[in-house]
Each structure stands twice: as structure tokens, then as C-alpha cells.
Amino acid sequence: MKYYTTLFTLLLYTHCFAQDSFQLAKPLAKYESVFFKESAKLELKFAQPGAKIYYTINNDMPSEKSILYKKPIVLKNQFTTVKAKAFCNGFIPSETIEYSFAKEGQKIKRITSSLPNSKYSGSGDSTLFDNKGGIENISSKTWMGFDSDTILLNIELAEKQFINEVLLSFLRNENSWIFLPKQVHVHYYDEGSDTYKLYWKAEYSSATASLPGCVLKGIAIPKPIIKSGKLKVMLVTVNKIPDWHPAKGQHAWCFIDEIKVY
Amino acid sequence: MNRKHFIRQTSLAATGILLSPKWLQKNDVILGHGNKRYRINTKWSKADALQYPVKDCHEMVQDKKGRIILLTNETKNNVLIYDKSGKLLSSWGTEYPGAHGLTLFNENGEDVLFICDNNRHQVIKTTIDGKVLMTLNYPKETGVYTKQEEYVPTETAIAANGDIYVVDGYGKDYVIQYNSKGEYIRHFGGRGDEEKFLKNAHGICVDNRNKNNPILIVTSREQNCFKRYTMTGVYINTIPMPGAWVCRPVIKGDYLYTAVLQSNSNTGNKSGFVTILDKNNKVVSNLAGSEPIYKDGKPEEMYQTIKAFQYPHDVCIDDEENMYVAQWNSGKVYPYKLEPVA
Numbered sequence: 001m002k003y004y005t006t007l008f009t010l011l012l013y014t015h016c017f018a019q020d021s022f023q024l025a026k027p028l029a030k031y032e033s034v035f036f037k038e039s040a041k042l043e044l045k046f047a048q049p050g051a052k053i054y055y056t057i058n059n060d061m062p063s064e065k066s067i068l069y070k071k072p073i074v075l076k077n078q079f080t081t082v083k084a085k086a087f088c089n090g091f092i093p094s095e096t097i098e099y100s101f102a103k104e105g106q107k108i109k110r111i112t113s114s115l116p117n118s119k120y121s122g123s124g125d126s127t128l129f130d131n132k133g134g135i136e137n138i139s140s141k142t143w144m145g146f147d148s149d150t151i152l153l154n155i156e157l158a159e160k161q162f163i164n165e166v167l168l169s170f171l172r173n174e175n176s177w178i179f180l181p182k183q184v185h186v187h188y189y190d191e192g193s194d195t196y197k198l199y200w201k202a203e204y205s206s207a208t209a210s211l212p213g214c215v216l217k218g219i220a221i222p223k224p225i226i227k228s229g230k231l232k233v234m235l236v237t238v239n240k241i242p243d244w245h246p247a248k249g250q251h252a253w254c255f256i257d258e259i260k261v262y
Numbered sequence: 263m264n265r266k267h268f269i270r271q272t273s274l275a276a277t278g279i280l281l282s283p284k285w286l287q288k289n290d291v292i293l294g295h296g297n298k299r300y301r302i303n304t305k306w307s308k309a310d311a312l313q314y315p316v317k318d319c320h321e322m323v324q325d326k327k328g329r330i331i332l333l334t335n336e337t338k339n340n341v342l343i344y345d346k347s348g349k350l351l352s353s354w355g356t357e358y359p360g361a362h363g364l365t366l367f368n369e370n371g372e373d374v375l376f377i378c379d380n381n382r383h384q385v386i387k388t389t390i391d392g393k394v395l396m397t398l399n400y401p402k403e404t405g406v407y408t409k410q411e412e413y414v415p416t417e418t419a420i421a422a423n424g425d426i427y428v429v430d431g432y433g434k435d436y437v438i439q440y441n442s443k444g445e446y447i448r449h450f451g452g453r454g455d456e457e458k459f460l461k462n463a464h465g466i467c468v469d470n471r472n473k474n475n476p477i478l479i480v481t482s483r484e485q486n487c488f489k490r491y492t493m494t495g496v497y498i499n500t501i502p503m504p505g506a507w508v509c510r511p512v513i514k515g516d517y518l519y520t521a522v523l524q525s526n527s528n529t530g531n532k533s534g535f536v537t538i539l540d541k542n543n544k545v546v547s548n549l550a551g552s553e554p555i556y557k558d559g560k561p562e563e564m565y566q567t568i569k570a571f572q573y574p575h576d577v578c579i580d581d582e583e584n585m586y587v588a589q590w591n592s593g594k595v596y597p598y599k600l601e602p603v604a
Binding site for chain 1: 527531550553562566569570
């Protein structure tokens with residue numbers, strides 16, 4: 001019997017993968033926003049008979065040994081990345097989907113920014129701190145879309161705080177010419193000298209193509225040195241789309257929907 | 263566990279795979295739901311890609327001789343004619359750079375074709391072997407077009423009386439009705455906020471499933487739905503297809519078949535599938551798509567689940583109920599054939 005089983009499994013395998021072998025598409029993810037005050041809910045759907053979704057919340061790649069998805073995932077931690085993948089016998093597992101959820105940080109009083117392109121102007125003054133975002137749809141009113149070389153964001157906190165981290169939420173959809181910025185510079189307001197001083201900066205590469213999606217980028221300040229109530233964030237955008245892209249040399253777009261300060 | 267039992271268990275677990283005694287045969291992936299399930303064959307076309315290339319495979323029809331006719335925007339051979347086994351029989355056409363819509367009509371016993379050309383902004387009626395019988399230019403008579411560029415016809419449907427309905431799915435989304443001689447009768451549809459309007463009116467067909475009351479079904483692709491109109495253009499109602507970028511409706515028997523170019527939840531990423539609706543216009547099967555689920559009479563959002571297709575653009579159902587799927591922008595791939603599974 002054991003012999004038969006092994007032989008059969010072997011033949012089944014050869015059989016499945018020697019002919020047309022298809023990959024599963026990615027599961028459907030439903031959520032209101034990846035930003036929240038108390039908690040967020042992530043619902044995953046994959047109506048394919050026999051298929052199962054497995055997920056992780058510890059940044060590991062999902063496998064069939066990960067957590068089996070049964071009901072919507074409730075997120076409460078300050079920062080959680082859910083990675084999920086669909087599996088079904090006879091099919092290549094889906095690509096991994098990834099959604100990062102972030103809890104509200106320091107209270108923000110106001111954010112003023114450079115003018116976005118009028119086609120993607122967001123939904124009013126609070127667009128960048130209204131806890132609404134992480135929606136992959138380009139035409140969602142949560143996004144502010146910029147096509148300028150630099151973007152300036154002036155952040156005013158409700159109170160002076162030690163700044164540990166600045167979190168920026170971007171859209172990446174390189175097919176639609178939307179790239180992450182090349183650089184992010186975080187400045188803090190120094191009351192003594194009445195000037196803005198560079199706190200920290202980060203760089204992101206677009207040298208190779210990346211999958212589309214919402215991307216949270218945290219800029220962690222290694223040693224917060226001073227309490228400040230005002231931050232100035234400057235983004236340097238991709239002014240020339242790299243050579244690997246069909247639109248090489250053109251100006252890329254940069255899309256932002258939320259800023260958090262911790 | 264005896265072997266028989268093991269096989270039965272495995273086949274239950276391995277949904278989508280056929281584990282019949284003929285399990286060494288090719289193409290064992292089964293797509294679809296309920297009694298509308300199909301075995302896919304991606305190697306149906308035997309055409310030599312060097313000699314008979316394709317670009318976008320836009321639409322397919324079957325003629326009265328049983329041959330399968332494919333329309334592509336490759337001007338080396340805009341029309342490829344196959345037998346049902348995938349053998350290429352003949353080809354014609356070099357003058358249709360924007361070949362997009364292909365409709366067959368049996369006109370007093372003779373098969374004729376209607377080609378919509380996006381680039382030429384024209385509808386061309388031809389014999390089955392490509393002789394031009396009539397050319398319809400942009401419909402000035404409507405008063406809604408000032409130049410031909412505004413008019414980008416994507417599909418035609420021909421009524422039993424020979425009336426020609428053209429949808430301007432990449433232009434202003436009107437439906438233009440002509441008589442069989444190509445004389446303008448009326449236009450309807452177009453864009454707007456009310457239900458009777460259209461957005462990306464990509465396809466049209468005459469739904470004659472109710473023999474006494476034929477109606478028109480028009481695609482509103484960006485709105486993810488079909489809209490039903492009387493033969494004189496009065497809006498009746500909408501068939502919601504949430505999540506599905508439906509292409510042209512194709513009626514065969516009691517069913518409505520359509521290619522879904524992509525899933526709304528994953529646009530720009532080759533997320534297409536094929537969907538089948540029953541005579542009550544209820545989705546009963548999604549080939550490579552999510553299992554149809556209705557709640558309170560309304561369909562849940564649909565999406566691709568298996569990457570069997572990239573961007574399906576049309577389906578053709580032959581006289582033996584086999585399905586052929588033509589695809590747009592999918593690496594110059596020839597059509598696939600899908601055979602029904604009993």
C-alpha cells in the first residue's frame with residue numbers, strides 16, 4: 001500500500017507540473033483603512049473550492065505551517081504587517097500579499113504641503129492625518145499625488161514631543177508611473193536658533209521593478225535629542241523614471257495618503 | 263486505506279484536477295463551477311507563429327461551416343480561420359490595423375462579417391472570405407460627433423431584421439442603430455449619471471433567449487455591468503457584475519458567456535477570467551474566477567482566483583458547446599480551447 005501511495009503521489013506530481021500548471025491569483029483583501037485609533041479589521045477572501053489562506057504577523061513568509069485564515073484579523077498593535085498567501089492542491093501557491101497597519105501616534109494639529117497635482121488633491125486639509133489610507137486604488141480621494149521634483153510637508157504637533165519615528169504612507173504602482181521618492185529628509189524645528197535642522201534622512205531605490213501596493217516607510221530617529229512641536233519633511237521625487245521602465249526619462253509621480261509621528 | 267479510497271480522497275482534495283483513469287492525458291486543469299466546468303487546452307492553435315502571427319486576439323465567431331474565425335490587429339493576417347481542432351485553414355486581411363469587433367450574421371443563408379476597426383474609426387461589412395460589402399463611417403447624422411477621431415467603434419450586433427447596432431465603446435459610448443443598408447435610424451446610451459447611460463460600452467448583443475421578446479444587452483465595462491435595452495433603445499435594467507470588467511456578451515442556448523478582461527480588485531495585473539450567466543442573468547460559473555456567491559439576490563464582488571488567463575477579451579461557444587477564449591495584450595498568445603466536463 002505504501003508503495004502505491006508513493007508511486008501515486010509521484011505520478012500526481014509529475015502529472016500536475018508537467019502539463020499546464022497554473023498559479024493561484026492573490027486573495028482579495030478588504031479593510032477600511034490601514035490606519036486606526038483603537039483597532040483595524042482585515043478580511044481576506046478567496047472563493048476557490050479547496051483553497052486555503054495562511055498568514056503571518058511576524059514578517060515571516062507565509063507557508064502552510066502559518067496561521068490558517070478563518071475569520072477577519074483584528075489589529076491593535078502600533079505597527080503590524082500581515083502577509084498572506086493562498087494554497088490549493090494542484091496549483092502553484094499565490095504570490096504573497098502584504099498589508100501594514102499602523103495605530104495613531106502623536107496628535108497632529110495641522111499639516112501643510114506643497115500643492116499636489118489638481119487631479120489628485122486628496123480630500124481637504126486633513127487628508128494626510130485623517131486615519132484614512134492604504135487604499136490601493138489610484139483614484140481614491142485619500143491620495144495626494146505630486147509630479148514636482150520636491151514635496152515639502154510641514155507638520156505641526158499638538159504638543160512638543162521627543163520624535164522617535166516619522167511614518168509615511170506611499171502608493172507604489174510603477175505601471176502607472178507612481179514611484180516611491182528617492183529621498184526623505186526629516187527636519188525638526190529648533191526653537192533656540194529659530195531654524196529647522198536636519199534630523200535624519202532615508203533613501204529608497206527604484207533601480208529594479210517592484211510589485212504595486214501601498215508602502216509604509218518609517219524613518220526612525222536613532223537618538224531623539226530634543227523635544228519639538230514642528231517637523232518639516234522634504235521628499236525628493238524620482239524626476240527621471242529609470243531605464244528599465246517603458247517611460248524611462250519621464251517624471252514619475254509620488255502619492256502620499258498619511259503621515260504619522262511617534 | 264485501499265487504493266480506490268485514496269484516489270477518491272485525493273481527487274476531492276485536489277479540486278480543479280481531473281483524476282480520472284485517463285489521468286495521463288494532457289491539460290487536466292478544470293475551471294469553473296457547478297455544471298459549467300471546462301478542461302482547458304492552452305495549445306489548441308496549431309498555427310505557426312512565424313508565418314501567421316497575432317498581436318491582440320480580439321474576438322472569435324463560428325461560421326455555418328463550423329469553422330472558428332479569429333480577428334487580430336496583426337495586419338499580416340487580420341483574420342485566421344481554424345477548424346475546431348485548432349488546425350489553421352486559411353487567413354485573410356491586411357487592412358484592419360485596429361481590428362477589434364467581429365460579429366457574424368447569417369444574411370439570407372450567407373455568412374457575413376462585421377468588423378469594428380478602432381484605428382480606422384469605421385465598421386466594415388465583409389463576406390466570410392474578406393470581400394468588402396459596406397463601410398460605415400463615423401455617424402455624423404447623430405449630431406454628437408464633430409470628427410471621426412471622436413468615434414471608436416468596438417462592437418456590432420445585428421438584429422434578425424438586419425438592423426445594425428454599433429457601440430462606440432472607446433469613443434463617446436453611444437449605441438448607433440442603422441438599418442441593413444447602413445442608414446442611420448437612432449442613437450442612445452452615451453455618458454451621464456443616470457442608469458441608462460454607459461461607460462466604456464465595449465460590447466453589445468441581441469439577447470434572443472426569449473424568442474418573443476428579443477432585447478439588447480450592452481456592456482458598461484468600467485461600471486462592471488451589463489445594461490438591457492429594448493430594440494429601440496429604451497433602457498430596461500442593469501445586470502450588476504461587481505468586480506468584473508466584462509467584455510462582450512455572447513448568447514448561446516440559455517446562457518450568456520463573457521470574457522472578463524480583469525478583476526477590479528487587481529487592475530493592470532493580468533487578472534482576467536471568464537464568467538457564465540444563466541437565463542435569469544445570474545452568474546453560475548466563473549472560469550479561473552471566484553465561486554459565484556449571491557447575498558440577498560445580489561452578487562458578491564468577483565475576482566480572479568487562478569492565473570489561467572491574462573486579459574481575456576472574447577469567448578466563442580461552438581456547436582458542440584466548446585469554448586474558445588481570445589486574449590488582449592497577453593504576449594501574442596493564440597486562443598485557448600475549453601471543453602465542457604460532464
